[in-house]
Amino acid sequence: MRIIALFNQKGGVGKTTTTVNLGAALAEAGKSVVLVDLDPQANMTTHLGIEPEAVHISTYRVLTDGIPLHESLIRIPLGTGHLHIAPSTTDLAVAEQELVAVPQRELILRKMAQAQNISADFVLIDCPPSLGLLTLNALTYATEVIIPLQAHFLALQGMAKLLETTALVRQSLNPALRISGILFCQFESAAKLTGEVTGEVESFLAEARGKNHPWSEAVVFETTIRRNIKLAEAPSYGQSIFQYAPNSAGAADYSVLAEEVLKMPPPR
Numbered sequence: 001m002r003i004i005a006l007f008n009q010k011g012g013v014g015k016t017t018t019t020v021n022l023g024a025a026l027a028e029a030g031k032s033v034v035l036v037d038l039d040p041q042a043n044m045t046t047h048l049g050i051e052p053e054a055v056h057i058s059t060y061r062v063l064t065d066g067i068p069l070h071e072s073l074i075r076i077p078l079g080t081g082h083l084h085i086a087p088s089t090t091d092l093a094v095a096e097q098e099l100v101a102v103p104q105r106e107l108i109l110r111k112m113a114q115a116q117n118i119s120a121d122f123v124l125i126d127c128p129p130s131l132g133l134l135t136l137n138a139l140t141y142a143t144e145v146i147i148p149l150q151a152h153f154l155a156l157q158g159m160a161k162l163l164e165t166t167a168l169v170r171q172s173l174n175p176a177l178r179i180s181g182i183l184f185c186q187f188e189s190a191a192k193l194t195g196e197v198t199g200e201v202e203s204f205l206a207e208a209r210g211k212n213h214p215w216s217e218a219v220v221f222e223t224t225i226r227r228n229i230k231l232a233e234a235p236s237y238g239q240s241i242f243q244y245a246p247n248s249a250g251a252a253d254y255s256v257l258a259e260e261v262l263k264m265p266p267p268r
């Protein structure tokens, strides 16, 4: 089982859009996929058409009441694919304070996921835009991290902190954690900055090869997600891009990304 955290503490970079649509693409490709919404804004939950009233067990309750993650899952109807979501609600915002005195509070998500076996090919975790306890829980449970990035001039701002966080989690809580890839979202190949930013990221990764960093084997995905208005519209219809606009550039890009993710070699 590959457990992938979509992580970048910056908001608006494409974490939620990628979690939903990569998940849907993998499900369309015949994989069983569990999505975990760890963002108190619950954008992924609403994106998939789930009203707050329809949520019985949220990730908030999984973390604070010790309920197995499996019990929170809601099935998302999607052709033949197997797609489930562990939904979030806004009360997740107070979980960090409520758990502050709980021992091993970074391990709760992993423990609750293992409490009752989740049988899926992929678990994709939509992280909140912060480096707090919720993100630490995601990184402690994950086997790998995908970092969505936007190729504009502030893209690399905050990267040091993000990388440091993965290194710390790997050192103390999750020795297997690795960054598997960097994904450019809202991509505009015509923009002058795009080439500069992608070049910077490539050379940064090249320097880390052979060293013992969580990002030593990371790739820049060959697939880029183009800026596509359909991707921005789909959430208001409560649908993934494959239901809302199956013939759009956005659907095409996420299908190709899913193929690339499926072809990635296992960690060394």
Ligand SMILES: Nc1ncnc2c1ncn2[C@@H]1O[C@H](COP(=O)(O)OP(=O)(O)O)[C@@H](O)[C@H]1O
Binding pocket: 010, 011, 012, 013, 014, 015, 016, 017, 018, 043, 129, 185, 186, 187, 225, 226, 227, 228, 229, 231, 232, 233, 235
């Ligand atoms: N490739 C894209 N093309 C157009 N709009 C996009 C694209 N990716 C994301 N968006 C839009 O940009 C906004 C931020 O994306 P989102 O996935 O919510 O980022 P994050 O979860 O990192 O905060 C959302 O309104 C989303 O619909």
Ligand SMILES: [Mg+2]
Binding pocket: 012, 015, 016, 017, 039, 043, 126
């Ligand atoms: Mg989001």
